[in-house]
Amino acid sequence: VMMRSSHSAAMRPWPTSHSKIAEPLPTHNFIGNNFTASSATTWIDVHDPATNNVVTRVPESTDEELKAAVKAAEDAFPGWRDTSILRRQQIMFNFVALIRENWDRLAASITLEQGKTFADARGDVLRGLQVAETACGITTQITGEVLEVAKDMETRNYREPLGVTAAICPFNFPAMIPLWSIPIATITGNTLIIKPSERDPGAAMILAEIAKEAGFPEGVINIIHGTHRAVNFIIDEPAIKAISFVGGNAAGEYIYSRGSANGKRVQANLGAKNHAVVLPGCNRRSTINAITGAAFGAAGQRCMALSTVVLVGNDTQAWVDDLVEAAKQLKTDGGFEDGADLGPVITPKSKDRIEALIASAEEEGANIVLDGRGYAPAKYPNGNFIAPTIIDGVKTHMKCYKEEIFGPVLVVLHAATLEEATKLVNANEYGNGTAIFTNSGPKAAWFQKNIEAGQVGINVPIPVPLPMFSFTGNKKSIAGGGVSTFYGKSGLNFYTQTKTVTSLWKGEEDSDAGKSVNMPTQS
Numbered sequence: 001v002m003m004r005s006s007h008s009a010a011m012r013p014w015p016t017s018h019s020k021i022a023e024p025l026p027t028h029n030f031i032g033n034n035f036t037a038s039s040a041t042t043w044i045d046v047h048d049p050a051t052n053n054v055v056t057r058v059p060e061s062t063d064e065e066l067k068a069a070v071k072a073a074e075d076a077f078p079g080w081r082d083t084s085i086l087r088r089q090q091i092m093f094n095f096v097a098l099i100r101e102n103w104d105r106l107a108a109s110i111t112l113e114q115g116k117t118f119a120d121a122r123g124d125v126l127r128g129l130q131v132a133e134t135a136c137g138i139t140t141q142i143t144g145e146v147l148e149v150a151k152d153m154e155t156r157n158y159r160e161p162l163g164v165t166a167a168i169c170p171f172n173f174p175a176m177i178p179l180w181s182i183p184i185a186t187i188t189g190n191t192l193i194i195k196p197s198e199r200d201p202g203a204a205m206i207l208a209e210i211a212k213e214a215g216f217p218e219g220v221i222n223i224i225h226g227t228h229r230a231v232n233f234i235i236d237e238p239a240i241k242a243i244s245f246v247g248g249n250a251a252g253e254y255i256y257s258r259g260s261a262n263g264k265r266v267q268a269n270l271g272a273k274n275h276a277v278v279l280p281g282c283n284r285r286s287t288i289n290a291i292t293g294a295a296f297g298a299a300g301q302r303c304m305a306l307s308t309v310v311l312v313g314n315d316t317q318a319w320v321d322d323l324v325e326a327a328k329q330l331k332t333d334g335g336f337e338d339g340a341d342l343g344p345v346i347t348p349k350s351k352d353r354i355e356a357l358i359a360s361a362e363e364e365g366a367n368i369v370l371d372g373r374g375y376a377p378a379k380y381p382n383g384n385f386i387a388p389t390i391i392d393g394v395k396t397h398m399k400c401y402k403e404e405i406f407g408p409v410l411v412v413l414h415a416a417t418l419e420e421a422t423k424l425v426n427a428n429e430y431g432n433g434t435a436i437f438t439n440s441g442p443k444a445a446w447f448q449k450n451i452e453a454g455q456v457g458i459n460v461p462i463p464v465p466l467p468m469f470s471f472t473g474n475k476k477s478i479a480g481g482g483v484s485t486f487y488g489k490s491g492l493n494f495y496t497q498t499k500t501v502t503s504l505w506k507g508e509e510d511s512d513a514g515k516s517v518n519m520p521t522q523s
């Protein structure tokens with residue numbers, strides 16, 4: 001284990017392996033630019049999913065600590081709002097540079113706590129970093145509109161910050177998802193309270209340390225910890241004006257409805273079941289590689305994991321065989337190991353749930369054509385490993401089809417035609433992402449038009465939009481009918497409210513002749 005000089009109490013050793021940490025340090029709160037030990041009475045152990053050794057423990061932040069975070073964020077708001085846009089931009093430039101400098105350290109913390117491979121964890125950081133880089137263009141993104149609407153009369157609008165905002169994050173992208181909020185919330189002049197996932201808070205803590213170093217004034221970014229109680233506090237606290245949530249449907253639908261009922265803006269990205277539709281004649285090798293990578297990468301724990309394949313046509317056995325062959329080549333191992341393609345799943349409970357879903361498929365009459373249950377890399381007998389698993393002959397009534405598996409499991413269905421496949425995908429209640437693999441432009445165009453999914457890939461397996469666009473779900477994959485989506489123009493709208501000012505300046509000589517009691521039409 002390599003140590004690095006530290007300037008904050010939050011710093012833990014920078015891991016380069018899954019070695020047991022002799023004395024795990026607790027995770028702190030980050031309030032008003034200070035890392036402070038929690039006086040919580042309830043703590044949650046964070047485990048390395050490859051070994052189940054304890055890495056740190058996370059507090060259920062106390063009421064006083066939650067309130068202190070709100071106070072810090074409230075106190076910071078007026079000064080931060082009034083900080084010039086160029087100064088805020090400078091701080092974002094610093095933040096971007098420091099993320100790059102700390103890239104490997106962030107990734108290592110993700111591999112240790114979340115389990116994904118180190119290379120994949122670097123991608124997790126990069127996708128967040130890109131949001132921060134794009135936010136640096138705020139000076140042109142945030143400009144308002146102005147028009148002379150009548151003689152001497154002008155209407156102009158401004159995008160103003162909301163005040164204190166909050167982000168509640170899932171476990172699967174410990175850097176990217178906090179970074180869907182931090183750059184846009186702050187550069188627009190808001191202050192922010194983050195509640196990272198209680199399963200892997202390390203990357204968020206490093207981001208806080210970097211933010212402080214970048215020059216964010218105290219209270220602009222704060223981190224508190226916990227689960228339901230902390231979430232309920234955020235939903236009910238009147239000072240918090242907006243909540244960004246990413247996670248599963250149970251939590252997200254609750255947070256969306258209760259937060260909205262409390263008058264807050266809520267954006268909530270939820271669960272998924274993403275389908276690949278494979279048409280005869282597509283580029284075979286690329287398609288097999290694309291699906292294999294997107295189904296099993298990150299052990300299937302991506303909201304855009306391509307977890308369901310619909311093979312179109314009659315002659316599909318060879319496709320199943322090729323998928324099995326390709327999946328068998330993947331190495332399931334500790335995320336720090338060279339050549340690891342996928343790591344463990346997040347918890348023993350998650351492993352049990354996934355294995356039970358595989359068993360249910362068997363009971364319901366599907367064929368397990370590749371069975372990764374019971375696999376453990378020699379070096380990691382105690383980790384939450386499941387090797388790639390492929391289930392063929394899946395029908396839409398089966399449990400393994402209806403539920404989001406969120407593990408390294410690919411389910412295979414069959415359809416006679418593109419129309420039938422499209423109907424099948426559209427009947428699924430989720431609509432996050434989908435991909436079609438084809439060599440036909442017209443068929444791709446037809447699919448793109450008729451498919452009900454927020455993000456469509458054409459020969460692209462995980463079509464997560466870059467930050468100049470927005471992350472656009474559909475149906476049950478996004479709360480509130482997708483009225484607000486993360487990052488891009490929509491993200492900027494979420495974190496700002498429009499103020500429209502109409503002004504009239506006249507000289508004495510131009511005074512109005514009389515008063516009018518009619519509704520002014522200004523025409």
Ligand code: NAD
Nearest residue numbers: 169170171196197227228231247248251269270271272303
């Ligand atoms: P989760 O819903 O269990 O947890 C997310 C957050 O909500 C955590 O901070 C957790 O502490 C909190 N939470 C959990 N249950 C709660 C409850 N009942 N009441 C209040 N708060 C609660 O999600 P997860 O397991 O961390 O993440 C995986 C899920 O996230 C998957 O469903 C995945 O599809 C989804 N996800 C979606 C997107 C997207 O953009 N659509 C992106 C990433 C992950």
